[in-house]
Each structure stands twice: as C-alpha cells, then as structure tokens.
Amino acid sequence: MNYKIDFTPVIEGFPSLLMGCLGTLGLALGGMVLAVIVGIGGVMLRDSRSRPLRWGVIGFVELIRNTPFLVQIYFIFFALPLAGVRLDPTPTAIIALGINGGAYAIEIIRGGVQSIGKGQVEAGLALGLRKGQVFRLIVLKPALRAIFPSLASQFILLTLTTSIAAAISAYELTSVAQRIESDTFKSFEVYGTITLLYLAMSWLLMNAFNLIRSRYLSYPVR
Amino acid sequence: MIVLEHVQKHFGAFQALFDINLSVRAGEKIVLCGPSGSGKSTLIRCINYLEQSEGRIIVGNVELSAGSKAVNAVRSDIGMVFQQFNLFPHLTVLQNCTLAPRRTRRLSKADAEAKARELLARVKIFDQADKYPAQLSGGQQQRVAIARALCLEPKVMLFDEPTSALDPEMVKEVLDTMVSLAEDGMTMICVTHEMGFARRIADRVIFMAQGRIVEEGPPAEFFGNPKHERTRKFLGEILPSSGTPIVPPTTPLK
Ligand SMILES: Nc1ncnc2c1ncn2[C@@H]1O[C@H](COP(=O)(O)OP(=O)(O)O)[C@@H](O)[C@H]1O
Ligand SMILES: [Mg+2]
Numbered sequence: 001m002n003y004k005i006d007f008t009p010v011i012e013g014f015p016s017l018l019m020g021c022l023g024t025l026g027l028a029l030g031g032m033v034l035a036v037i038v039g040i041g042g043v044m045l046r047d048s049r050s051r052p053l054r055w056g057v058i059g060f061v062e063l064i065r066n067t068p069f070l071v072q073i074y075f076i077f078f079a080l081p082l083a084g085v086r087l088d089p090t091p092t093a094i095i096a097l098g099i100n101g102g103a104y105a106i107e108i109i110r111g112g113v114q115s116i117g118k119g120q121v122e123a124g125l126a127l128g129l130r131k132g133q134v135f136r137l138i139v140l141k142p143a144l145r146a147i148f149p150s151l152a153s154q155f156i157l158l159t160l161t162t163s164i165a166a167a168i169s170a171y172e173l174t175s176v177a178q179r180i181e182s183d184t185f186k187s188f189e190v191y192g193t194i195t196l197l198y199l200a201m202s203w204l205l206m207n208a209f210n211l212i213r214s215r216y217l218s219y220p221v222r
Numbered sequence: 223m224i225v226l227e228h229v230q231k232h233f234g235a236f237q238a239l240f241d242i243n244l245s246v247r248a249g250e251k252i253v254l255c256g257p258s259g260s261g262k263s264t265l266i267r268c269i270n271y272l273e274q275s276e277g278r279i280i281v282g283n284v285e286l287s288a289g290s291k292a293v294n295a296v297r298s299d300i301g302m303v304f305q306q307f308n309l310f311p312h313l314t315v316l317q318n319c320t321l322a323p324r325r326t327r328r329l330s331k332a333d334a335e336a337k338a339r340e341l342l343a344r345v346k347i348f349d350q351a352d353k354y355p356a357q358l359s360g361g362q363q364q365r366v367a368i369a370r371a372l373c374l375e376p377k378v379m380l381f382d383e384p385t386s387a388l389d390p391e392m393v394k395e396v397l398d399t400m401v402s403l404a405e406d407g408m409t410m411i412c413v414t415h416e417m418g419f420a421r422r423i424a425d426r427v428i429f430m431a432q433g434r435i436v437e438e439g440p441p442a443e444f445f446g447n448p449k450h451e452r453t454r455k456f457l458g459e460i461l462p463s464s465g466t467p468i469v470p471p472t473t474p475l476k
Contacts, residue, residue, distance in 0.1 A: 122272055123308035127322035127374065130300025137321060140310045218354040219312045 009184040013176075020176030021197055027093050027172055028159040028205075034098020035158065039105025043113055044135060046106060057106065063101035070164055072096050077168045093165035093172070094188050101158040108150045112143035145217045152209040155173050163198075173197060223248040224269060224378060229277035231264055231433075236322075238264045239275065240433045249376075250384055251404050252411045253420040253441075255458060258428035262413040265430070266380045269411070270300045282377060298326045301371030301379040305387050309355035309370070315342065316351040319370045327374065334373070341349045341369040345399050362390030365399050379403065381412040415460050421445060431454045 010017070042084040066070065071094040076087065087095070116139050124134035144151070163174035173194055181190045224246040231239035238261045246252055254262050268275040271286065271293050278285060281296050287414055309318050319338035323329045329337070342351055345365040347358075355363055371379060381400065385393040397419050404423040405411055414420065420427050420441055427444040429437045429452075437444070437453045448454045 075241055117306075117308075119306050119308040120310065123302075123304065123310070125272060126270055126297055126300070126302040127370070128294045128326040129322060133325055137325070138310055145312070147292060220354045221311060222356045 003188070005189065006105075006186060007189050007193075008179055010189045013180045013190075016180070017173065017194065017197065020171070020173035020194075021201060023090075023170070023172040023176070024159070024162050024174075024198075025201065027090070027097060027162040027165060027170065028155075028201075030094035030098025031101055031158050031162070032155050033095060035101030035105045035155070038098055038102025039109045040140070042102060042106035043110045044132075046110060047113070047213075054185040061103045061106055064100055065107075069096070069100050070159055070167060072100060073164060073168060089165065089168045089170035092168060093162065096165075097158055097162065100161070101154065105151060106153050108147050108154060109143065110187045111150075112145075113139055114146035115146050116143050141217065148209070148213050148217055152206070152213075155209070156205055159201060159215050160198060160206055223250070224411075226269070228282075229265075229268060229275050229279060230260070231268060231275045236295070236373060238433050239268070240436060242277070244428070244435070246378075248409055249407050250409055250425045251423050253424040254411060254413045254426045254430060255415055255417075255420070255456070255460075256436075260430040261433040262430055263382050266382055266411055266413060269378075269380060270297050270302055272302075278344075280440070281425065294326065298322065298374045299377045301368075301374065301376035303371055303379065303381045303384045305383040307355070307360070307367045307387070309363055309367055311355050314352050314354055315347065315358070315366050318355070318366060319373045322370075323373050333401065338369070338373055341372045342366070344372075344392040344402075345369045346395070359392060360388045361395045362398045364388065364392075368399055368403070370395075378409045378411065381414065383413050384417075385414065385416060391427070399474050408429075415449040417418065417445065417457075417461060429456065433454070436473065 042057050042060070045053045048054060073093065076096050077089065077092045080087070107214050113135075120138055120142070121134055124138045125131070129137065162170075162172050165172055166175040166178060169175055177190050177194045184190075224244070226242050226244040229239055229242040229244075230237065242265060245254075256262055264273060267273045269279060269281065271279075282299060284292060284296050286293055286296060289379060301388065309315075310321070313321065316335060316338055319342065320329075320331070320334035323334045323337065324331065327334075339351060342348070345368050346370065347362060347365055350362065350366075355366070358366065366377075368384075384400070385396050388396060393416070397416060400410070400412065400419065401423055411424075412419075412424075424441045426438055427441050428435055429444070429448075429450075431452050437448065437450045444453075446456065448457060
C-alpha cells in the first residue's frame with residue numbers, strides 16, 4: 001500500500017462538489033414536496049369512504065415500503081420508457097424520491113391524524129364544516145405537529161437517499177464525486193469529503209426543520 | 223323548532239335510544255338529565271346528525287334523510303357545546319370564533335372578527351382574543367366555546383354537560399353565561415345536572431333512563447313532585463342531601 005494522501009483533486013473539484021450539493025438539495029427538496037403531497041393526499045384517500053381507494057393506498061404503501069429504492073428508481077427510468085413514459089434522470093429521481101418518501105409519510109402522518117381526538121372532528125362538523133375542511137383546517141396542523149420529529153428524520157433519510165440517484169446519473173453530489181474519483185483515483189479524499197458534505201447538509205436541514213416547526217407548527221399546549 | 227318522532231339509535235346490537243318523541247318550541251329551554259349511560263349525549267348528538275338515527279328528526283323546517291348534503295347547513299344553525307370544550311388548540315380564541323363563519327357563511331375576515339369580538343365580550347372574554355386555548359382556564363375555554371357557537375347565529379343551542387369537566391369555582395361563570403343566553407330568548411337543550419340552573423331557566427325538565435324518556439315536566443313539578451320512582455331515586459342521588467327541602471320528605475335520599 002503506497003497510497004498517497006493528496007487533496008489537490010478535491011480542492012480543484014470543490015466548486016463542482018458544491019454544485020453537486022445544490023443538485024442533491026434540489027432533488028431532496030423536490031422529493032420532499034412531492035412526498036408531503038403524496039403523504040397528505042394518501043392519508044385522505046386512506047381514510048376515505050371508498051373501499052377501492054383505501055385498498056389502493058394500502059397496497060401502494062406495502063409495495064413501496066417492501067421493495068428496494070434502487071429497483072424503484074430503475075423501474076421508472078428503464079421500464080417506464082417501454083410504456084412510452086420517458087423521463088430525464090433528474091425528474092425521475094425526484095418522482096422516485098417523492099413516491100418512496102410519500103409512502104413512508106402516509107404512515108407517519110396517519111399516525112398523527114389518529115392521535116387527534118374525535119372531539120376535534122366533531123366540533124368542526126358541529127360548526128357546519130365539511131369533512132375535507134375539518135381535515136384541512138382543524139386536524140392537519142396539530143397532526144403534523146405531533147409527528148413532525150418523525151417526519152423530519154424521514155426527510156433527512158430521503159435526502160441521503162438521493163445518492164442512489166447516482167445510479168441513473170442524476171446530477172447530485174455522489175455522481176459528481178464518482179466522476180472526480182474515476183478521473184483521479186483519490187477515493188479516500190473524495191468520499192471522505194462528500195461524507196462531511198452530506199453531514200453538513202443533514203445538519204442544515206435539521207436546523208431548517210426546527211425553524212419550520214417553531215415558525216409554523218408551534219402553539220401553546222397544556 | 224325541533225321535532226323528534228320515534229327516534230331510535232343502535233350501536234351495533236346495542237340499543238341506546240328507544241322511541242324518543244320530543245318537540246321543542248322556539249325559545250323553549252329544555253334541561254335533560256338522567257344517570258350516566260342513559261343516552262342523553264346520544265340524543266342531542268342525533269339532533270345535529272353527529273349520530274345517524276332511525277325515525278324522524280326535523281330541525282327548523284328541514285328533515286334530513288341519511289347522508290343528505292344539507293346536513294352542513296342544518297348543523298350551522300345548531301350550536302353545540304361539548305363537555306371537553308373542544309376548542310381548536312392551534313388557533314387563537316379569535317380564530318376559533320371566525321373559522322366557521324368565514325367558511326360556511328362566507329363572511330369577510332373583518333366582519334367575522336367584529337362579530338366574534340362582540341360575542342366574546344358577551345361571554346366576558348374581553349382581552350383574551352389573541353390567546354391560545356391552552357392559555358385559558360377551563361371556565362374561560364368553555365365560554366369561548368359558547369361564543370364560537372354563537373358566531374354562527376344558531377337557532378338552537380345544544381349543551382352536553384358543559385360544566386362537568388370544570389373545577390367547581392368555574393362552574394358558575396359558565397352557568398351565568400348560559401342563563402343570560404336563556405334570558406335573551408335562545409332555544410336551548412342542555413344536558414346538565416346543575417339543578418339550580420334547571421330550576422331557574424328550564425321550561426321543561428326531561429329525565430332519561432336506559433335510553434327512554436321516563437318523565438318530563440316544568441321544573442317546579444319535576445322537582446317538587448316527581449312521579450316515577452326512578453326519577454325520585456335519581457334526584458335523591460344528585461341533590462345535596464343537606465340541601466333545601468325541594469325534595470319531598472317521602473323521597474328516599476341515598
Ligand atoms: N359510539 C358508541 N358506540 C357504542 N356504544 C355507545 C357509543 N356511544 C354511546 N354508546 C352507549 O350508549 C349508551 C348511552 O350513552 P350516552 O348517550 O353517552 O349516555 P349519557 O350521555 O347519558 O351518559 C351508553 O351505554 C354508551 O355506552
Ligand atoms: Mg354524556
């Protein structure tokens with residue numbers, strides 16, 4: 001072993017690594033937005049009156065949570081084009097992340113919704129609000145507040161999962177790192193550096209989530 | 223105003239209400255009492271369709287069939303106050319009061335807030351409009367719940383044991399609010415065991431047991447001369463035995 005530590009490629013490639021971070025954050029953000037939509041929509045359908053819809057959501061959650069993310073992203077990227085749906089790597093990655101994160105979000109958010117007392121729903125109905133309004137205006141915020149820590153750590157996980165999008169060459173940190181590494185063979189320096197960059201991004205997001213929580217989801221409780 | 227004909231309610235195999243017939247005139251105040259589990263909550267929940275029942279229920283001039291779309295309109299004409307207040311914890315007192323009027327009556331924010339402040343003043347919540355429910359005492363919360371219901375200008379108010387979850391020192395402030403509402407002519411159906419309140423404002427007291435209306439009458443008659451053994455036993459249990467001799471000496475006290 002006469003591997004010589006040399007950070008020159010990392011330093012030279014640092015601007016593109018930072019751009020890679022932006023790519024990662026972009027995928028993560030897109031994935032999270034989609035996951036929230038899938039999650040909240042899924043919870044509404046999951047508890048709707050229509051039995052096929054309920055079973056559809058249950059099946060979706062089971063399918064996504066019990067299959068590998070890499071296979072899911074390959075399916076969208078390589079198999080869907082055979083059915084005429086052809087997407088670029090970045091939209092593919094965002095959709096895959098949104099679907100995958102959404103399936104977990106459904107279960108998490110649903111737990112929050114179930115923690116809200118029946119009295120809240122009844123008070124809303126008694127005021128003449130429709131069921132959808134009761135969910136949106138009365139149940140949702142306290143429910144999200146109750147499960148916010150779980151949802152936040154799920155979304156940190158989603159952010160780290162973006163690295164799998166390197167498998168379809170989506171533009172993000174890991175694929176940028178792979179390129180530098182294959183040009184320079186400085187594996188230790190490159191992967192050591194992006195490990196720290198991922199750590200920094202997770203930390204950044206954690207702080208962002210805490211800010212969101214204190215800004216939008218906090219109110220006095222007894 | 224409200225007519226119930228042959229109303230029955232089943233929870234699965236269990237029957238909670240048996241052949242309830244009741245008619246409430248506009249402006250009338252009804253106090254509903256009876257032992258725990260006798261179906262009082264179920265009955266008033268049927269009136270605003272929080273429970274689906276069999277038989278006929280007519281509110282105003284509207285009779286709803288099961289699953290009717292008009293249920294929301296009927297509900298917003300009926301104010302309901304719950305034992306546990308059920309204020310929305312993530313909304314301020316003012317927002318609790320304006321939420322439904324803005325959504326169901328399409329009031330502007332300014333109009334809804336003006337109306338809410340007026341009613342909050344009426345229930346003597348003067349300067350707490352921007353607080354959150356958790357920052358208020360139980361009695362204050364229940365008065366906000368009353369104001370919230372009044373913001374929809376309901377034709378009837380339903381109360382389900384509004385003072386049962388309160389510390390004793392807060393019961394009076396809520397009862398006073400209800401008395402003043404009664405004096406203003408509101409149609410009211412109150413489930414309560416506050417018999418002083420019943421004596422003061424009720425036009426009729428109705429006693430329920432095991433899902434049936436056992437006895438009803440004006441308070442003087444109801445308390446002074448209860449006809450049914452079941453009623454006498456109940457009154458003996460809830461009225462303070464050291465209290466004034468409202469309960470005839472023949473009534474068995476516990
Ligand atoms: N959702 C429900 N499912 C099954 N049984 C119920 C339900 N709600 C009430 N009951 C039953 O119906 C009866 C009447 O209940 P309730 O109306 O709450 O009585 P009260 O308000 O007079 O104490 C009780 O025996 C209660 O257990
Ligand atoms: Mg009850």
